[in-house]
Amino acid sequence: MNNASSNLNTANLQSASGSQAGGPSPTFSPLYQQIKALITQSLQSGEWKPGELIPSEVELAGRFKVSQGTVRKAIDELAAENLVVRKQGKGTFVSTHHEARAHFRFLRLMPDEGVPHYPESKFIEVKRMRAPADVARLLELKSGDAVVFIKRVQSFDGIPTIVEELWLPGLIFKGLTAERLNEYKGPMYGLFESEFGTRMIRAQEKIRAVCAGDSEAELLQLAAGTPLLMSERVSFTYGDKPVELRRGLYSTARHHYQNDLS
Amino acid sequence: MNNASSNLNTANLQSASGSQAGGPSPTFSPLYQQIKALITQSLQSGEWKPGELIPSEVELAGRFKVSQGTVRKAIDELAAENLVVRKQGKGTFVSTHHEARAHFRFLRLMPDEGVPHYPESKFIEVKRMRAPADVARLLELKSGDAVVFIKRVQSFDGIPTIVEELWLPGLIFKGLTAERLNEYKGPMYGLFESEFGTRMIRAQEKIRAVCAGDSEAELLQLAAGTPLLMSERVSFTYGDKPVELRRGLYSTARHHYQNDLS
DNA sequence: GAGTGGTCTAGACCACTCC
């Protein structure tokens, strides 16, 4: 059996256009895309939390009244986008930033020698402020909306290498304080995910070369005028909503920015 | 019907381990991976050339004596790796660098304002030489092996922005001269693909910040000491074979290096 | 042994292109 029962079974989903009179629907979307959207909603709403097991393919197929193959195709795409991780024999898990695996997905600065490891953070400043115009624009806020501002220096093996400033929407990151940041070990995205229910899933980065100013030079213990990489990064959560602006200066004396083109 | 006939039909491929005595094979590889390897061989050998149509899924399924679904899965992966491009209703085509689409896959320098377009090249030097130790190591050649060396400046709207040096294995790029390069319009990878049968399919890039030396400053018409992005890129063809080393200096006065993290 | 994701098949029908 196929189409007849399929249309019956998927009555609550948008049925494929071909079986209806009047030709192709202008908003045609395959079943598996609709299933993917439903699963994404459950991820976004926190019904299945980072690190947790989601229902099995068979279970989801039953729930959505589609074949296992259709659920598979939906999950395949979610896995390709790093929203979930499949583990054969175990199940499919919601991705989390609390994993060694995830730590270097957004940090592309690699040591010239030795094995990559996560830097230590020292927070210079943490405060709430009103969003300047450029920050507001990139975070899709109104100029003057509340934002959390963070400035920190990151060091590898005690050598200060990154100085960065972050802006976060004040509404989402209400209780974020210097204390919380200092207590927390590991990548900030882990904290954001666990404590503020906001998972970064994608980022856009623009990189330039600049010379260190006096203030940056001091923080990085370098001579003023030393060339640095300057990164401006906007990170997005579900629904392509921007939720972080980060401006970083990277010393590339002992590190390089690594990128794989394919 | 399934397994019995499948094993018969795929007698010339490595059959799945489960139906044999003695438990799982240590070198188990799924059928679709074997099909993928066979298709990749045909791409590599030039049996199907860049821009050409490859045989249909039904045709390949018949040829390899597997189901269309298995061929689909193989081609899905090749499409994800940008080796082929699927076009619904038309067929599957071998990817080519002679396409607007491909031009910005390896060039990540984007204008701060205006629409991206491909730069004009001015060749400063083209010569054959012996590979220095570091070049030989990155290209997996022996120190002293013949390489082609190219130095050029690239300009956007008449403004010199990139100065780069390239090294190519001499054996592969035998007839590559300044004349050929000057005649040719468009990305060098198009020339390499058409004239030398070598397609770049992947690259590894390492980026640092440096200050312009006198020579670079002159070529880019900048003050000495201006901060520049320095990129070292190794490009690979089929079989992860390195076939190009490129060292570039990018002015980021009017451009930025763009990267999407996901 | 039971449960998970992973592979493979056969077959139907759809969307799209070209004629």
Added chain:
DNA sequence: GAGTGGTCTAGACCACTCC
């Protein structure tokens, strides 16, 4: 209408994990 890739189903069996 014929041919292409795209979607969807049902069902079998495999690889792997946990018990």
